[in-house]
Amino acid sequence: MRTASRPPAATSLSLAAALALTACGAGEPAAEAATGAETVTWTWDRNVAAEDAEPELEETSVEVPVDPQRIVALDMAALDTIGALGGEVAGAPVDSVPDYLQQHLADDVFDAGTLFEADLVEIEAQQPDLIVIGGRSSALYEDLSEIAPTVDLSLRGTYTETLERNATFLGEVLGAEDEAAAAIAELEAGIEEARAATADAGTGLGLMVSGGELSAMAPAGEDSDARGARGGLIYDAFGVQPAVEDVEAATHGEPVSFEFLLETDPDHLWVVDRDAATGEEGAQAAAAVLDNEIVARTTAARQDRIHHLDPVAWYVVFGGIDTTRIMIDDVLQIAE
Secondary structure, eight states: OOOOSSOOOOSHHHHHHHHHTTOOOTTEEOSGGGGTOSEEEEEEEEEOSOTTSOOOEEEEEEEEESSOSSEEEOSHHHHHHHHHTTOOEEEEOGGGOOGGGGGGEEEEEEEOBOSSOBOHHHHHHHOOSEEEEOGGGGGGHHHHHTTSOEEEOOOOSSHHHHHHHHHHHHHHHHTOHHHHHHHHHHHHHHHHHHHHHHHTSOEEEEEEEETTEEEEEOOOOTTOOHHHHHHTHHHHTTOOEESOSOSOOOBTBEEEOHHHHHHHOOSEEEEEEHHHHHTOTTOOOHHHHTOSHHHHTSHHHHTTOEEEOOHIIIIIIOSSHHHHHHHHHHHGGGGO
């Protein structure tokens, strides 16, 4: 595990981590591991409705073995946290694992499919002890749960609540409770440092660039799904004051024009290059898309306040320990 670069703080996240060990609610671990049992219970509210129907939640509990020897992670944030806590992953969507997480893969890692589709035949043949899904792979639960204990670590509640809950649970599973608690405290301190930096920085606009076009993002709101929450992270987790409150917080925000940037004129632009995140070949870089006369007239451009965020961290992985460190450093650009 990487050495903490910021001092731990005994505040709400670390308290929440402790509470997660004593209560079992939606998406929370039970305390069975702490009593010396060989399993930990993970409970969450699973959507059992058809794909296009209104959500229908059903409480689901899974007994997870402590110290599993072969873990399949179809969720990149989970892979991140497992590795940051000293574990390794035997199976993953190999082509989707970013460079900075490759070190968390076993030497003989097998390809478990994609972020959206699992190779059920290969996974079953490899006989994993635990399968971890989340976000894009959540719909695979029924099929995967027939192979091995399967848990869904999707974003539920706020970003920080999900981060501490998942890290606490995986710490229990891996026998790395102390490492998880230290990481939670470090990340909480880092997020607070980032929020302090944005508190007096004026307004900001989260902007996704893809295919040469712009999408503005807005705070997600309490009822947003994980994809909407992803778009609102710069505001919801890191405290940026939104320049526009009513931009639709859809999957990729709301399409906007260059003139929109000039009209709203935020003090800062926080840019995610979606094409770079997904590896789109031949795509124009976000910096090049924004290099034009209209954008040059905005306050953000004139004050050199166009901040390019790590595209993989903010678009693909968001939610893991090492990824959150990257996100904190991205926001702290404005404090340099």
